[in-house]
Amino acid sequence: MRMVFGVWFCFPEDKDQEQFTKQLVYYLASFAGGIPVFVLRDYAKDTLSLRWRSWMTSYYMDRYLKNRTFYKIQSQSIIDNPDQRIVDDLSSFTGTALAFSLTLFNATVDLISFSNILYGIYPPLFLVLLAYSLGGTAISVFLGRGLVTLNFLQEKKEADFRYGLVRVRENAESIAFYDGEENEMQLLLQRFRSAFDNLSKLLISSRNLDFFTNGYRYLIQILPAAVVAPMYFSGKIEFGVINQSVSAFNHILGDFSLIVYQFQAISAFSAVIDRLGEFDDLLTSSETRSVSESMEEICREFCTINDPSMSNGSGALTRASKLLMIEQLTLLTPSKATLIRDLSLEVCEKDHLLITGPSGSGKTSLLRAIAGLWSFGRGTIRFYDKNTRDALPSLSADVASPETTSVYDPKHEYRKLNKRNSRGVFFLPQKPYMVLGTLRQQLLYPTWSNDPAPMSDSDIPADSLSFLMRTKDMDSRPTKPTTEDLVQVLEDVRLGYILSRFDLDSTYEWSSVLSVGEQQRLAFARLLLSRPNLVLLDESTSALDEANEAHLYKLIEAAGITYVSIGHRRTLFEHHRSVLYISPVEPTSALLNWRFEPINNESAYNLSKQ
Numbered sequence: 001m002r003m004v005f006g007v008w009f010c011f012p013e014d015k016d017q018e019q020f021t022k023q024l025v026y027y028l029a030s031f032a033g034g035i036p037v038f039v040l041r042d043y044a045k046d047t048l049s050l051r052w053r054s055w056m057t058s059y060y061m062d063r064y065l066k067n068r069t070f071y072k073i074q075s076q077s078i079i080d081n082p083d084q085r086i087v088d089d090l091s092s093f094t095g096t097a098l099a100f101s102l103t104l105f106n107a108t109v110d111l112i113s114f115s116n117i118l119y120g121i122y123p124p125l126f127l128v129l130l131a132y133s134l135g136g137t138a139i140s141v142f143l144g145r146g147l148v149t150l151n152f153l154q155e156k157k158e159a160d161f162r163y164g165l166v167r168v169r170e171n172a173e174s175i176a177f178y179d180g181e182e183n184e185m186q187l188l189l190q191r192f193r194s195a196f197d198n199l200s201k202l203l204i205s206s207r208n209l210d211f212f213t214n215g216y217r218y219l220i221q222i223l224p225a226a227v228v229a230p231m232y233f234s235g236k237i238e239f240g241v242i243n244q245s246v247s248a249f250n251h252i253l254g255d256f257s258l259i260v261y262q263f264q265a266i267s268a269f270s271a272v273i274d275r276l277g278e279f280d281d282l283l284t285s286s287e288t289r290s291v292s293e294s295m296e297e298i299c300r301e302f303c304t305i306n307d308p309s310m311s312n313g314s315g316a317l318t319r320a321s322k323l324l325m326i327e328q329l330t331l332l333t334p335s336k337a338t339l340i341r342d343l344s345l346e347v348c349e350k351d352h353l354l355i356t357g358p359s360g361s362g363k364t365s366l367l368r369a370i371a372g373l374w375s376f377g378r379g380t381i382r383f384y385d386k387n388t389r390d391a392l393p394s395l396s397a398d399v400a401s402p403e404t405t406s407v408y409d410p411k412h413e414y415r416k417l418n419k420r421n422s423r424g425v426f427f428l429p430q431k432p433y434m435v436l437g438t439l440r441q442q443l444l445y446p447t448w449s450n451d452p453a454p455m456s457d458s459d460i461p462a463d464s465l466s467f468l469m470r471t472k473d474m475d476s477r478p479t480k481p482t483t484e485d486l487v488q489v490l491e492d493v494r495l496g497y498i499l500s501r502f503d504l505d506s507t508y509e510w511s512s513v514l515s516v517g518e519q520q521r522l523a524f525a526r527l528l529l530s531r532p533n534l535v536l537l538d539e540s541t542s543a544l545d546e547a548n549e550a551h552l553y554k555l556i557e558a559a560g561i562t563y564v565s566i567g568h569r570r571t572l573f574e575h576h577r578s579v580l581y582i583s584p585v586e587p588t589s590a591l592l593n594w595r596f597e598p599i600n601n602e603s604a605y606n607l608s609k610q
C-alpha cells in the first residue's frame, strides 16, 4: 500500500496549489478504494491457506493411518516426530508458500512498474542495480548455506523436547511412583539444551548473514542520488525526478533482492519442505509396499466360505468351522534370530487355544504376525469367514466380514480376497488402550464412532469442508448398540458400578481414572459388543482376579466367540481346549520349538509346571 501511495503523493516543487489539491483528492480516493482491497486480499490469502492446510492435513493423516504406517514408523523408529510434521510443518508450509507466492507476484508487478521509470531516467543505474543484486544474492546464498540444515535440526529438536513433555504427562503415575522427577528433569533439560544449542548456532549464522544483509541494504542507498544529482545541477532533469529515481531505485532494489532480504525465511521454508518431503516419501513407499502385499514373506489370506458348503457332508462341515490356519510359519526378530520355527496349526470354532511359554519366547510376536503387524519371517496365515451373518445371537452386532464378497469356488473351496483385515477377528492387546473421549466412545471403539445417525448431504453445513466431515463406512458397520446395550454390557463384565461415578457421556482420562483391571474388563465389554468370530487375547486378564477372569471367559464362550489367548496363569488352562507351548529356540538345534496338545487335567498340570 505504501508502495502505491508513496509515489503519488509528493509535493509539486512549482508551488501549484491546484495541482496539490488534485493530488490530495486522488490520494484520498485511492486510500478509500485501496483499504478494502488490501484487507480482503489478506483475508482471502489466510482463508485459502487455512483451507489448503485442512485438505493437506486430512490427506496426510489418511496416508499416515492407512496400512498401519503409523505403527511401522513408531515400532521401527523410521523418522522422527510425524505428529510435528502433520501439525507444524503443514501449517507453515501452506502459510509460507502462499505468502511467498504473493510476495513474488507483488515483486514482479512492482519491478515492471518501476523499471520503466528508472530505465527512463538513467539506464546505467538500472544495470548497476541488477549487477549489485545478483552479486548480493550469490553472497547471501554462500553465507547462509548452513541455515537450512540448522533450521531442519531446530524443528526436530523442538519436537523432541515437546514429545518428552507429552510422555511425562502420559506416564505421570509411573513417574510419580518411581519418584523419577529428577531423572525426568535431566532428560527434559538435555532435550531442551540440545534445542537451545542448535538455536544458538542458528542465531550466530543469522547474525553473520544480517551483517551482510544490512550492509548490502544501506551501502547502495546513496547511489541514485549521487548519480542523478549532477544531472539536476546541470539542468537536465527537474528536482522531483531525484525523488522519483530514489524511490524507483529502492523499489527495484527490493524486488531484485528478494532472496537476500528473505533468506532466513526461505531457509526455514526449505527445512519444512525437506521434512515434509521425507515424510511424503515414507508414506508413498508404505503405500507401494501394501499394493504388492504378495511380496511379504508372511502371507496373510482371507477366505470366505459359503453357507451351502456346510451342508455338504461332515467333511465340508469340518472345513466350514475352521477359523484360522497357520502353515509352516517361521518368525524371526528384525536381527534375524529365529523365534518360532515351522509352526503349523489350525483353530476351529469353539476350539479355544492357549499359547504359553517362557517370557521372550515369541508369543506376542506370533499374535502380531497373525494381526499383520510382524513381517519378519515366512509362512502362511489364513483366516476363514463362514459368512454366517445370522448364526450368532444378536445382542447388537453383525460381525460377518462386510468387506468380503461371499464366493464359493467348488475347486478350491475358497478364494483369496486380498484384504488386510477381517471384521471377524478381534485383537485385545496386552496394554488396554483407552481412547480420548467419553465412556460411550470407549465402549464403541473401534467398531463404531460416536457420530450421530448417518448424515445426508443436506445435513452438512454449507461452509464445512467435505474432507473434514469423514464418517465410517456406513454399509460396513453393524447396527450400533443402544444406550441400554451399553449399560447391559457394563453390567455383564461387572463394571456396572462405575455408572454411579461416571456418566456414559462424561469425558475423563480413562487410563488414569480406571484401574488396569477395570480397563481390561472394559476391553472385554468392547469385545462382547462387537461379537467377532475369533478373538486373540494377549494376557488380557493379567490384572484380574481369578473369579473375574473365569467370569469373562465364560461370557465370551457363551457369546459364541472362539478365542486364542496368551497367558502364563495355571487357571487359564480350564478355559481352553488345547495348548500351544512355545519354548526358546536352541540356536544349535533344528528341532521345532513348539508343542501342540489337547488340554486334559494332567497335561494342564504338567505344562503349567514347566
Ligand SMILES: Nc1ncnc2c1ncn2[C@@H]1O[C@H](COP(=O)(O)OP(=O)(O)OP(=O)(O)O)[C@@H](O)[C@H]1O
Residues within 6 Å of the ligand: 075, 333, 334, 335, 339, 358, 359, 360, 361, 362, 363, 364, 365, 366
Ligand atoms: N520390535 C522389535 N525389535 C526387535 N526385537 C523385538 C521386537 N519386538 C520383540 N522383540 C524381541 O522378540 C522376542 C520375543 O518377544 P515377544 O514380545 O514376542 O515375547 P513374549 O513371549 O510375548 O514375552 P512376554 O511373555 O514377556 O510378553 C523378545 O526377545 C523381544 O526382545
